Amino acid sequence: MTKPALESLDQINSPSFRLPVEDTNFLLRDEMRAVRFALEYAKADLLLRDWGVRSTIIVFGSARVPSPERVESWKQAAQPDEQQLQRMEQQLRWYQAAREFGRIASERGGAKEPKDRWRDNVIATGGGPGIMEAANRGAQEAGAPTVGFNITLPHEQLPNRYTTPELTFRFHYFAMRKMHLAMRANALVVFPGGFGTMDELFELLTLRQTAKAPVIPIVMFDRSYWQRLLNFDVLLEESMISPDDLQLFDYADSPEDIWRILMQRGLRTR
Template sequence: MNESRQRGVGRDPGPERHRGAVTLRREAIPLATADQRLLDSRTRGDWKTRDAWRALRILSEFVEGFDTLADLPPAVSVFGSARSKPDSPECILAEELGARLARAGYAVITGGGPGVMEAANRGATEAGGLSVGLGIELPFEQGINEWVDLAIDFRYFFARKTMFVKYAQAFVVLPGGFGTLDELFEALTLVQTGKVTRFPVVLMGEAYWGGLVDWLRDTLAADGKIGSADLELIVVTDDVDAAVRHIVEADAALAAEHESVQETAIAQTEAAQESPARGRGER
């Protein structure tokens, strides 16, 4: 018997990538991700034979996401850098935020990775809330952090981003890089264009985001590229309680608005039903 086996020493699993239900290790890991292969125009010759099947795979990701998250309680999506260290100010803030959101009755949705995402998931889990991680296939595999209760691995960014918005009542954005900025500006665009309504966007880290907010105000708004009212779509704070209070109040306002609309519709229906009855009584 091999000496390493006798000692109970197994083979080093090496790098690992998850692709839906499939786990790939070592040489089985492809050099390109599914997103790269889909968006690379140089492989246009493959479209007629492969893209029809890709469409089914994309559809399956939406079906899997919708089916898995359909019964999710009210939730907040939290974004931030995967590179942040556990003792960094943003990770400490994210952990406190996750706990506070859980105590307010919200599930916490993150990208499921390390750094700020892990801190937010940890805070929610330790406070007794539900932690959700929406992972993504990347060339540098991050994996789902240990504090996630419910995880989905996506191949395609656009399917994953739909889930971040569809199943959340708000976004909270902590310091991060390109991916964080991508999620931030997509959310702002959806709110600005009315694709989602009453969707709070909170930036946490006043010192980090201050320069960006100044640029939005002094350059974009001043030059007429956005309206002054668009700046009101963002709340910037370092206060966790203020961030959660803003989300809760926006949620309550939207619920009250929906209730008012329903009551008005019911009243109009009842009035329309009574009107013909009165007419018949008069005859």
Template sequence: MSAKKPTIPPPAQRNVRRTPLPWEHPKSREEEAEVDQRLRAIMQDPSYLEADSDVAFLHTDAVRGARIQLDYLKAELVLAAHGIERTIVVFGSTRLREPDTASRELDAARRAMAARPADTACARALRLAEHRLALSPYYMVGHQLGQLVGNAGNPRLAVLTGGGPGAMEAVNRGAFDAGAPSVGLNIRLPREQYPNPYITPGLCLQFHYFAMRKLHFVKRAAALVALPGGYGTLDELFCALTLIQTRKSAPIPIVLIGQAYWQKVFNVDFLVDTGSIDEEDRELFWYAESAEEAWNGILAWHRQNGSALLDEPANQPTRQP
């Protein structure tokens, strides 16, 4: 007599059972009168939360390493998903104004000074408004640079800024007007801030740790351009110069826009003369006055370095905004 052919049972369904499992229902009230209160106390305690849902736990000092890792990883995955392999990183003052805005602020400061000629606060506000109007053409330089990069036609190359107003807004706005994606790396600060409205949605990343933000500024950087700026701009500029000086990072072109401004802020000749840096360290950056000069210099540097940014012959001009 032949053996009965085995019957293959159908696959079990992931979330369906014909018979409930014992733990799917709480202990009955007949067995434990205080079951509701006891379970509530157990399940409402933070220890019952899964680790990745326990916000208080995630913000403890012991979990700082995991938070740093996540701060790095989210940005890494987002940028990779968008196919961004190289970036033109641009820094500059958050206080840089559009020319029209700077003109209006100067007019307002003059009116206030005329109404209160002895007021020292008005006098200072007038001086600052005059300086900001003088610097406002650099907003347009940033805008033009964003357009040049955006019009370059390399989908793997994007402008990247700190995501804020002023100079950073100008660059993101230039790429926006060119119809190209651009990146903003914001940082969580004690006082609320907003990203500028020209960053590509999905490419505005907010960091908790300055260190992880700095890492992503540098990691894909094909060039660093510094418009006139203050502490934040100097921080990023000197960080990049130090990395390249020490050969911790591969060299990239560093361009300072506005020689007259930067020579007052950063006296490299003094550092060379006093032996604080070497003569060759002077060659880690150069000056430019216009967006076109900066961009063409960056392209020429990469052609000479064998790391051309664009798929074009060396003598073919890039599209202008």
């Protein structure tokens, strides 16, 4: 490369001389938001295609649900009272159920063995701890690839260690992350959770209610939890929803129940 003349150094060192893809300050301008949206869409889409991920089963649920290892460690360190122990044991059952479902779906749904290079019903989560970790963990234990769609948060969310490294993504925009969660989903399974889980649940219910998304089974795990939390009958009584809207989802109380309902509802498998 020709050595730049001294009189050209100011021009060469100017940010305007950088290639746009090398100029972070330029890419982060407010006016470039549409380009950043497109980049977040394209990167995940292309890498998923490279791995042959054609369809997914999305698992939502709380990041706060502890793993067995965390429960055991906390028992030894904190000496919890009876009420705390009961809550931990209940949440641990949710973790174990999500883990078992991740294994079942990965073994039976087509994620382990690609056909004509394509994999179907690959377990995908938000990539964080708790229920998300459990579902990814079950899929990994089954020997299947598994996806984590992480999000940049003020208190940084680290990816759990069970997502396939090459399928572990990070998004800045919630909207683009939600789009990737929904756009190739063959089914949605929702374990107990809080604001984030309910946000994602109602996003998919709304897409189904308005026919903006294909018909997919939606299963909410632990009927008791969800019926205590959400009284859909009130919406029906107040004519805020129609009776048909209550057919958009089902309840299940075991991993095998989830799989049975998904199959009854027409989950596409091999």
